Amino acid sequence: MRGTRLLIALIVLVAVAAAGYFTLVRRPELPAERSAGNFDPALVAQGRALAAVGNCIACHTVPGGKAFAGGLALPTPFGTIYSTNITPDTETGIGTWSEAAFQRSMREGVDRAGRHLYPAFPYDHFTLVTEADNRALYAYLMTREPVRQEAKANELAFPLNFRSLLAGWKLAFLDSGEFRPDPAKSAEWNRGAYLTEGLGHCGACHTPRNRLGAEDSAQHFAGGEAEGWQAYAINEASHAPIPWDREALAFYLRNGWHRLHGVSRGPMAEVTGNLAGLSDADIAAIATYVADRMGTPSAERKQAADRLQQQIAGSTPAPTQADSQTVPPAVAGMPGAKLYAAACATCHESGRAQPYGGLDFRLSTAVHAPNPQNIVNVTLFGLPPADGEASAVMPGFAASLSDEQIADLLAYMRARFASGEPWRDVTDMVRKTRSGEHKVAVRPADGIERAPANVGAEE
Ligand code: HEC
Ligand code: HEC
Numbered sequence: 405m406r407g408t409r410l411l412i413a414l415i416v417l418v419a420v421a422a423a424g425y426f427t428l429v430r431r432p433e434l435p436a437e438r439s440a441g442n443f444d445p446a447l448v449a450q451g452r453a454l455a456a457v458g459n460c461i462a463c464h465t466v467p468g469g470k471a472f473a474g475g476l477a478l479p480t481p482f483g484t485i486y487s488t489n490i491t492p493d494t495e496t497g498i499g500t501w502s503e504a505a506f507q508r509s510m511r512e513g514v515d516r517a518g519r520h521l522y523p524a525f526p527y528d529h530f531t532l533v534t535e536a537d538n539r540a541l542y543a544y545l546m547t548r549e550p551v552r553q554e555a556k557a558n559e560l561a562f563p564l565n566f567r568s569l570l571a572g573w574k575l576a577f578l579d580s581g582e583f584r585p586d587p588a589k590s591a592e593w594n595r596g597a598y599l600t601e602g603l604g605h606c607g608a609c610h611t612p613r614n615r616l617g618a619e620d621s622a623q624h625f626a627g628g629e630a631e632g633w634q635a636y637a638i639n640e641a642s643h644a645p646i647p648w649d650r651e652a653l654a655f656y657l658r659n660g661w662h663r664l665h666g667v668s669r670g671p672m673a674e675v676t677g678n679l680a681g682l683s684d685a686d687i688a689a690i691a692t693y694v695a696d697r698m699g700t701p702s703a704e705r706k707q708a709a710d711r712l713q714q715q716i717a718g719s720t721p722a723p724t725q726a727d728s729q730t731v732p733p734a735v736a737g738m739p740g741a742k743l744y745a746a747a748c749a750t751c752h753e754s755g756r757a758q759p760y761g762g763l764d765f766r767l768s769t770a771v772h773a774p775n776p777q778n779i780v781n782v783t784l785f786g787l788p789p790a791d792g793e794a795s796a797v798m799p800g801f802a803a804s805l806s807d808e809q810i811a812d813l814l815a816y817m818r819a820r821f822a823s824g825e826p827w828r829d830v831t832d833m834v835r836k837t838r839s840g841e842h843k844v845a846v847r848p849a850d851g852i853e854r855a856p857a858n859v860g861a862e863e
């Protein structure tokens with residue numbers, strides 16, 4: 405009796421495992437099909453705007469390379485993953501993908517052949533995209549110029565190179581399915597949630613990840629990492645000295661800068677640059693949703709912000725006097741004080757208007773955040789000029805300041821402009837960043853060509 409029960413249990417177990425294997429691990433190949441290519445131009449235009457929100461071109465294009473042809477290296481803690489060619493080339497791109505195959509890849513992270521894709525392709529967000537929006541994206545991609553370019557092989561350590569393992573990852577972390585609106589919220593909030601959590605995949609950078617590379621949903625928007633930069637907290641934990649609100653967010657996302665928050669830099673510059681194609685209504689919807697996630701600032705934070713705004717409005721910037729008059733002697737005597745006055749104050753206390761003038765550091769999230777990585781990046785590499793445009797430019801100081809000098813400088817700036825704990829191990833961080841051990845994507849800041857013309861003219 406016992407033997408048969410055991411046998412039955414075993415058979416059931418094997419059957420369940422096999423069923424699991426076939427439904428989860430092995431996904432069917434979908435037939436190769438060439439799209440007819442006769443898409444409605446309105447649908448293609450809609451797809452173009454959606455692709456901008458999804459930042460598809462940023463990940464699927466090597467700088468200076470052919471658009472959407474893939475090959476960009478995405479470093480992850482598990483190894484390097486290369487983006488694939490998503491032009492309609494039939495041999496090396498997705499030219500033989502039916503719309504159904506494309507819809508499935510966005511919803512489930514599976515390619516046409518049925519292989520699981522790595523979540524470096526943010527399908528954990530794209531799964532929310534509606535069928536109609538995926539149709540428009542498909543029309544847009546299928547009408548791009550086909551480019552013949554083989555995808556590069558990923559460099560992942562054993563056993564992560566086995567894609568079937570991703571079935572387990574998906575079981576644990578992928579909540580597959582189209583966005584479901586929250587009926588308790590407004591239509592604008594829901595539109596914002598759809599764009600932010602779905603195509604916009606803001607959480608892919610702004611939410612910390614667990615050891616298996618999945619976003620930690622308990623810490624939604626609490627701050628993450630992207631291409632060597634800190635993607636600051638954009639929830640109630642935000643370190644912005646003046647709390648973000650709906651209007652400031654909408655302005656920043658629309659223009660790539662805000663006078664109380666500075667310019668959008670690093671990987672964020674690409675995001676705001678891409679959002680330029682979005683309608684004002686959609687930008688407002690994203691701002692409404694993100695502002696709601698940030699919540700109302702505490703009375704204490706609000707008071708501090710009001711005081712700061714008054715101070716800034718009332719102060720005439722005078723770099724040479726500032727130190728002696730308003731800075732406590734212990735801070736003014738720090739070794740970084742002179743470096744700051746010589747190298748930074750000329751621009752950052754010049755009173756020149758944003759975005760072309762350096763931000764008043766009392767307003768800077770970079771100086772108030774717990775991790776100084778972004779300020780290290782900006783100090784070493786500066787903000788390179790954008791091609792052929794008047795731009796917010798800052799020189800890099802890699803050639804003129806040593807690791808220790810930059811650490812001294814940052815210690816001074818932290819003590820003078822922010823109230824947080826002193827930063828630790830900055831010399832080491834500077835050394836690793838300078839040597840490339842910590843890789844940083846250096847890009848021009850955004851907020852340049854779209855700044856109001858009169859702002860740059862103010863000297
Ligand atoms: C953060 C980077 C990133 C972004 C943003 C991104 N992708 Fe990808 N995508 C990847 C990577 C990496 C892969 C390859 C994954 C793999 O090899 O498993 C990929 C794979 C794909 C594939 C599968 C192609 C194939 O040949 O298997 C499709 C389709 C795709 N992406 C479409 C898109 C679209 C459409 C967008 C914008 C809405 C987009 N991607 C945005 C990184 C990205
Ligand atoms: C590719 C990664 C990436 C994506 C995607 C991304 N961000 Fe960012 N974001 C960053 C980084 C990095 C920074 C910090 C840049 C800097 O030094 O100013 C940043 C900064 C910001 C800031 C300024 C925070 C502050 O206090 O200074 C806001 C607001 C913001 N992002 C909102 C968003 C929203 C909304 C989305 C989605 C539409 C989004 N981000 C998508 C990487 C990203």
Ligand code: HEC
Nearest residue numbers: 666667747748751760761762763768769770779796797798
């Ligand atoms: C030639 C002018 C110039 C000089 C010199 C300069 N900066 Fe800047 N800096 C800028 C401009 C312009 C920006 C972009 C506007 C902004 O966001 O502040 C900027 C931005 C920054 C930011 C980002 C601020 C934020 O949170 O938005 C940091 C950090 C920074 N600079 C640090 C420094 C340090 C440290 C020095 C001295 C070693 C320095 N800068 C010298 C012009 C300058």
